[in-house]
Amino acid sequence: MIGLSRLRLALSRNPDAGFPEGDDRYGYLIVAPLNHEGHIDLPTWRAHRARCTVTRLTPDTQAHAQGWLFHREGAWHIHYGQTSDGPDEHFDHLGDHRLFVGDYLTISSPNGAALVYQIIEQVDA
Numbered sequence: 001m002i003g004l005s006r007l008r009l010a011l012s013r014n015p016d017a018g019f020p021e022g023d024d025r026y027g028y029l030i031v032a033p034l035n036h037e038g039h040i041d042l043p044t045w046r047a048h049r050a051r052c053t054v055t056r057l058t059p060d061t062q063a064h065a066q067g068w069l070f071h072r073e074g075a076w077h078i079h080y081g082q083t084s085d086g087p088d089e090h091f092d093h094l095g096d097h098r099l100f101v102g103d104y105l106t107i108s109s110p111n112g113a114a115l116v117y118q119i120i121e122q123v124d125a
Contacts (some may be wrong), residue, residue, distance in 0.1 A: 002044045004051060004125040005034045007099060009117035017115055025059040027117060028078075028107070031125045032069055038098035045071065051125075054078045056089075078107070 010024035019026075031053050033044035045052055052069040056078070070079035076094040091097075092106040092114065099105075101122050108114040 002033045002035055002041045004031050004048065005099075006031050006121075006123050006125040007119050008121035009105060010120045012104060012116045012118040014115050017113070019115075022118075024120070025057070027057045027120075029053075029055040029057065030069060032099070034099055038100045038103075040069075040076070040094065040099070042071065045069065 007028075007030045009028040009030065010022065011019055011026040012022045013020060014022070031051060033041045033048060033052070035041045049068065049070075054067045054069055056065040056067070058064060065080055067078045067080040070077045070088070074095070076091045078089045078091075080088065088110065090108050092108060094105065097103065097105060099119060099122070101119050103119050105117050105119070106114050107117060
């Protein structure tokens with residue numbers, strides 16, 4: 001069985017968005033099932049989707065948003081539900097990316113702004 005991993009992402013260099021050096025106070029904690037190649041395992045996610053959470057991190061810990069990893073129409077999203085945490089964000093090509101420390105992911109907000117994050121930590125969840 002494939003286990004769950006917890007990934008910590010930190011905001012990488014995004015000069016056009018005002019983060020020329022990145023900022024590790026912004027990021028995400030993602031719990032997801034990864035196969036041995038570092039890709040999200042869709043059948044395992046389906047079996048354990050309630051445990052596949054996402055926390056959006058900000059310098060203000062009161063503003064951390066809680067959501068779930070969600071797969072819809074062939075793409076991966078962060079679903080925040082009907083709370084004030086906001087509408088869904090989506091991962092650009094997450095299904096194609098491997099998820100190991102040092103790798104990069106792009107997450108787009110509902111308004112289309114895309115920011116690059118780097119995986120800085122991976123542990124068993």
